[in-house]
Amino acid sequence: MLRFKRYNQNGQIFSIDALVALIIATLVLGITLQVMESQSYNLKQEQVFNEIKTIGHNAANLIVSLPESTCDLMAEDGITKLINLNNCIDSQKLSALTKDSLGIPTGYSCKIGNQTNNMATCNDDPSTATNVYSEKRIVLMHAGNVTKNNFNACFNGLPTCALKNEKNWIEVKLWK
Structure with missing residues (x-):
């Protein structure tokens, strides 16, 4: 007879x-x-962000050193250009700068300038952007060339220095 096994x-x-x-x-x-x-x-x-930071830092370095943005140091005759003055921004040249001259590729937005002078091709609004890189540089903001006599007066701390009140800043803001 068959019996079924039951599980306990x-x-x-x-x-x-x-x-x-x-x-x-x-x-x-x-x-x-x-x-x-x-x-x-x-x-x-x-x-x-590291990519944005690298491009922004390079743009900040270029804006204070490019001949297209810096003040020209002129000889006493006012005709002969001696050198470009790093960290002296010619406010007349600033508006003509391009993103390309600062190494900012297409697809990136930027705002470069300060409270009174802005770069025309880099004047976007960063208020809605995320991952914004910002770098502020202390510069002299001067309109036009600097004569050697004026430069020497400033270098020696003389009261005839015409640049003493032109200490300013420029800020580079970059985002994608």
């Missing part, structure tokens, strides 16, 4: 312990994937 209460196919272990392993795997995704996103954001 301890003879389960899946034990509760195995089920709990499987749930815990799934949770750990899910948390690990979420952390990896978060780290990947943070790394990507950091790379984007």
Whole structure:
């Protein structure tokens, strides 16, 4: 005669312990994937900001050193150009600068200037942007050329220095 074997209460196919272990392993795997995704996103954001920072820093260096933006030091005759004065921005030249001359590629927005003088091609509004890089430089903001006599007077701290009240700043803001 055939008899059917009956399972007792301890003879389960899946034990509760195995089920709990499987749930815990799934949770750990899910948390690990979420952390990896978060780290990947943070790394990507950091790379984007580092790119913006590099371009912005280079633009700030160029704006205080390019002949297209700096003051010309002229000889006493007023005709012979001696050198370009780094960190002396000619406010008359500032509006004619281009993004390309400062190494700012297309696809980037920028605002370069101060409270009174702004670069015409870089005058966007950063109020709604994220990841804005900003660098402020202390400069002399002068309209036109600087004569050697005036430069020497300023260098020697004489009261005849015409540049003493022209200490100013220029700010480079860049975002993508």
